[in-house]
Amino acid sequence: MTKNPTEFSLTLDGKTVNFTPGETLYEVAQRHQKDIPTLCYDPRLESFGGCRLCVVRLEGAKNPVASCTTRAEAGMVVHTSTPDIETHRKTLLEMVLSENRELEVSPLRGYASQELTELSERYQARTGRFEGKQSGESRIDDTNPFILRDYDLCISCYRCVRVCAEEEGDYAISVMNRGFETQITTEFGGLLKDSDCTFCGQCVQTCPTGALADKKAMRYSETPGEIIKTRSICTYCGVGCSVDIMTKGEQIVGLQPAMDGPANEGALCIKGQFAYDFVQHEDRLTTPLVRGDDGELHEATWEEALDKAADGFKRVMRIHGRHAVYGVASGRTPIEGDYMMQRFIRAGFGTNYIDNCSRA
Numbered sequence: 001m002t003k004n005p006t007e008f009s010l011t012l013d014g015k016t017v018n019f020t021p022g023e024t025l026y027e028v029a030q031r032h033q034k035d036i037p038t039l040c041y042d043p044r045l046e047s048f049g050g051c052r053l054c055v056v057r058l059e060g061a062k063n064p065v066a067s068c069t070t071r072a073e074a075g076m077v078v079h080t081s082t083p084d085i086e087t088h089r090k091t092l093l094e095m096v097l098s099e100n101r102e103l104e105v106s107p108l109r110g111y112a113s114q115e116l117t118e119l120s121e122r123y124q125a126r127t128g129r130f131e132g133k134q135s136g137e138s139r140i141d142d143t144n145p146f147i148l149r150d151y152d153l154c155i156s157c158y159r160c161v162r163v164c165a166e167e168e169g170d171y172a173i174s175v176m177n178r179g180f181e182t183q184i185t186t187e188f189g190g191l192l193k194d195s196d197c198t199f200c201g202q203c204v205q206t207c208p209t210g211a212l213a214d215k216k217a218m219r220y221s222e223t224p225g226e227i228i229k230t231r232s233i234c235t236y237c238g239v240g241c242s243v244d245i246m247t248k249g250e251q252i253v254g255l256q257p258a259m260d261g262p263a264n265e266g267a268l269c270i271k272g273q274f275a276y277d278f279v280q281h282e283d284r285l286t287t288p289l290v291r292g293d294d295g296e297l298h299e300a301t302w303e304e305a306l307d308k309a310a311d312g313f314k315r316v317m318r319i320h321g322r323h324a325v326y327g328v329a330s331g332r333t334p335i336e337g338d339y340m341m342q343r344f345i346r347a348g349f350g351t352n353y354i355d356n357c358s359r360a
Contacts, residue, residue, distance in 0.1 A: 025056060025067035028072050036054050037053045037089060045267065050157060089123060090123040097130075102147055111266075112205060199274065200270060216274055220254065252276055
């Protein structure tokens with residue numbers, strides 16, 4: 001049976017558009033390049049409708065409706081930007097900004113840390129007319145090396161709490177109190193290291209104000225130079241999480257998950273998020289070392305080092321036989337590297353003495 005073409009269509013800013021049953025007005029508007037502002041929205045999370053910046057005018061409705069929680073229905077007539085809606089958004093932003101200690105924060109704080117700043121500039125909302133009492137109390141006593149809990153910048157969007165629960169399933173942080181006493185906290189108000197936090201950094205990367213920030217990256221906030229992002233793949237296991245490496249000149253200053261990464265979709269583990277110091281560590285070897293007849297290690301070329309290794313393999317096989325060689329491939333190597341490793345053992349030595357450390 002052929003469906004009526006108007007069964008799944010609505011009017012969006014004067015244009016008839018189609019929608020898929022179950023879509024919200026915000027999702028429909030996004031598909032049609034309508035720039036609706038949000039602060040509490042993260043596409044990976046259940047819609048919350050807390051910030052009310054995404055409200056739209058729905059003909060027939062008494063008041064504006066939150067587009068992120070309103071399901072599309074056939075025949076709806078929706079206006080995403082009207083003078084009264086834009087005034088509403090600016091006023092809300094002015095009220096939000098009145099509580100924050102500062103607005104200009106380093107982009108090194110996190111992936112989404114510039115959202116509030118950018119919206120304030122877009123709506124010219126820095127009027128100061130709502131200055132007064134502030135909520136949020138920073139936890140400067142939390143000395144963990146990874147996450148800064150700067151709640152003076154918190155706007156109670158709860159994205160951090162929701163990503164911890166919905167994406168990670170950790171439920172390490174939650175919300176307590178109401179009104180100006182609202183606070184993001186852990187169980188019993190303790191430190192992150194004493195909670196169920198796995199330091200994955202998801203809360204940091206979804207925070208739209210930088211209230212939760214990457215402590216390691218913040219070390220380089222005063223380092224001169226433009227921040228350049230380079231897409232790469234995390235080296236720590238075989239999952240293949242996409243990451244954006246942030247650099248200033250030749251210095252790696254931080255790492256952020258790729259929200260469009262096919263394997264991770266914005267998620268990382270603690271190693272993928274924070275363990276990158278080894279790249280430029282002063283103890284890292286940059287030249288091959290070969291042990292000489294004097295028993296000491298000496299710098300060598302790659303050709304010399306590879307020849308030395310090959311001689312060692314041949315000597316072991318000649319003296320002890322082919323079963324004296326056992327290969328263990330790294331879980332950090334790409335599949336092509338693991339393939340060559342098993343070829344090296346099976347074709348080179350004629351055994352099946354090959355395994356992978358990922359088994360552990």
